[in-house]
Amino acid sequence: MHIGCLKKLVTWSKAFLIVIICMCLSACQRSKTQAHALPEIQTPEAWQIKHQNTAINQAWLREFHDDALINTIKKALEHNFDLKMQLARWQQMQARSRISGAERKPQVSAGASMNRRYQENAFLDNYTTDYSVSLSLSWELDLWGKLSDRKKAALLLEDAAADDYQALRLSIAARVSQAWFACIHSQLQVQILNETVQAWDNSIRSAQSRFEAGSITALDLQRLMQARYADAASLSERKQEYENRKRDLEILIGYYPSAKIETAKALPDINDTPPANQPSSLITRRYDIASATRRFQAAELQFAAAKKDLVPSFRLTAEAGYASTELDSIFKPESLLWNALTGITAPLFQGGRLRATVDLRNAEIAEQAANWGKIVLNAFNEVETALSNEQYLRTKLTELNESVKYAERSHDQARQQFDNGLIGIVDVLDIKRNLLAIQVRRLAAKHALIANRIDLHRALGGDFVLEAAIDE
Numbered sequence: 001m002h003i004g005c006l007k008k009l010v011t012w013s014k015a016f017l018i019v020i021i022c023m024c025l026s027a028c029q030r031s032k033t034q035a036h037a038l039p040e041i042q043t044p045e046a047w048q049i050k051h052q053n054t055a056i057n058q059a060w061l062r063e064f065h066d067d068a069l070i071n072t073i074k075k076a077l078e079h080n081f082d083l084k085m086q087l088a089r090w091q092q093m094q095a096r097s098r099i100s101g102a103e104r105k106p107q108v109s110a111g112a113s114m115n116r117r118y119q120e121n122a123f124l125d126n127y128t129t130d131y132s133v134s135l136s137l138s139w140e141l142d143l144w145g146k147l148s149d150r151k152k153a154a155l156l157l158e159d160a161a162a163d164d165y166q167a168l169r170l171s172i173a174a175r176v177s178q179a180w181f182a183c184i185h186s187q188l189q190v191q192i193l194n195e196t197v198q199a200w201d202n203s204i205r206s207a208q209s210r211f212e213a214g215s216i217t218a219l220d221l222q223r224l225m226q227a228r229y230a231d232a233a234s235l236s237e238r239k240q241e242y243e244n245r246k247r248d249l250e251i252l253i254g255y256y257p258s259a260k261i262e263t264a265k266a267l268p269d270i271n272d273t274p275p276a277n278q279p280s281s282l283i284t285r286r287y288d289i290a291s292a293t294r295r296f297q298a299a300e301l302q303f304a305a306a307k308k309d310l311v312p313s314f315r316l317t318a319e320a321g322y323a324s325t326e327l328d329s330i331f332k333p334e335s336l337l338w339n340a341l342t343g344i345t346a347p348l349f350q351g352g353r354l355r356a357t358v359d360l361r362n363a364e365i366a367e368q369a370a371n372w373g374k375i376v377l378n379a380f381n382e383v384e385t386a387l388s389n390e391q392y393l394r395t396k397l398t399e400l401n402e403s404v405k406y407a408e409r410s411h412d413q414a415r416q417q418f419d420n421g422l423i424g425i426v427d428v429l430d431i432k433r434n435l436l437a438i439q440v441r442r443l444a445a446k447h448a449l450i451a452n453r454i455d456l457h458r459a460l461g462g463d464f465v466l467e468a469a470i471d472e
Contacts, residue, residue, distance in 0.1 A: 079254025134321030167287035186242035200228035286461035303361035382459035
């Protein structure tokens with residue numbers, strides 16, 4: 001009998017040794033992987049446009065001296081649906097992080113059952129009832145750090161979602177500001193064209209009197225009428241654009257697009273120097289760069305966890321409970337049952353799924369590294385472009401201010417010469433059209449300068465402060 005037991009022991013030992021060898025072979029299987037790192041992007045010591053380094057003011061919205069704008073941004077941060085969606089994504093990642101952390105902890109469950117059996121024989125009918133209650137525990141030992149890697153990756157993705165939320169807050173503030181000043185720009189265009197049409201009406205009444213007196217021809221009068229109705233058509237287009245822009249602003253805020261929102265009546269003057277620290281500080285200020293960095297780090301951890309899926313895993317299981325045919329005696333000591341088990345599991349054959357997962361995670365690292373480089377270069381480009389645009393737009397606005405000044409003088413002199421009969425109505429018409437075109441260009445340049453300053457603040461990243469504003 002002892003010899004038989006010894007033979008069984010030897011047989012089981014051989015089987016166990018074969019299993020161990022298979023586990024080792026499985027653990028040694030690896031996919032071809034390539035190490036990845038974040039791209040090296042050379043950061044200049046200074047921006048390409050000569051610029052005086054000034055501190056970045058988080059209260060940059062105060063540059064526009066518009067309390068109504070600040071209150072509108074506050075409403076948008078409360079009601080904007082894009083921001084609410086991003087907040088929900090952040091909350092989802094928080095829940096995923098907790099789910100991932102739960103895998104590292106023991107899993108405990110309880111159960112209770114009642115089983116009633118019936119047995120029939122020649123002598124009697126027999127009913128038997130079994131009662132049982134149990135408590136079971138299962139715990140995967142994280143010997144290789146696989147579960148820990150996944151937990152860290154989940155935390156990084158949670159932080160990335162938080163960065164995305166902060167980046168979107170800044171974007172919403174910038175977009176609301178852009179839409180706000182776009183509305184003012186359209187409103188001022190409507191005002192200029194409305195005044196122009198009224199001026200044409202006055203000119204036409206005067207021209208009709210001159211026509212009746214024989215001072216001008218019918219052709220001159222018709223040209224005045226044509227110019228008047230052409231500008232009236234432009235006025236209708238600008239009114240349509242104004243209403244559409246107000247609806248866009250209301251959608252950003254989270255309101256119904258009724259085109260009833262009221263904005264300021266004038267565009268602010270931007271006279272201070274645009275802010276911009278050293279280029280090297282941009283990487284630490286931008287939330288989108290921080291998010292991309294965390295996603296790259298999370299991809300590295302997910303890759304490490306995928307490789308560790310190739311090695312054996314260990315799990316502790318235990319179960320204890322009571323079982324009895326009598327409900328009254330189920331919790332007596334003699335009804336106690338328990339068992340404990342340590343299990344080891346190694347992947348032997350899964351059709352290449354695990355190795356393909358490793359390759360997938362490795363490719364995801366490469367993607368996140370490239371995405372990081374793209375975001376960083378785009379961030380530098382946005383700042384460089386905004387600083388360059390600021391320089392050109394200021395020069396353009398200065399030149400247009402001078403042009404408007406001389407165009408107004410020319411228009412006044414043309415009116416005087418026309419009243420004195422020195423020039424014809426066609427000359428006055430051309431000069432007036434030129435004045436209108438220059439006024440519209442100057443207004444557009446001023447709006448473009450404001451919009452570019454907002455782009456610069458958004459490109460510089462960081463947070464923004466909504467100081468106390470006048471309550472509406």
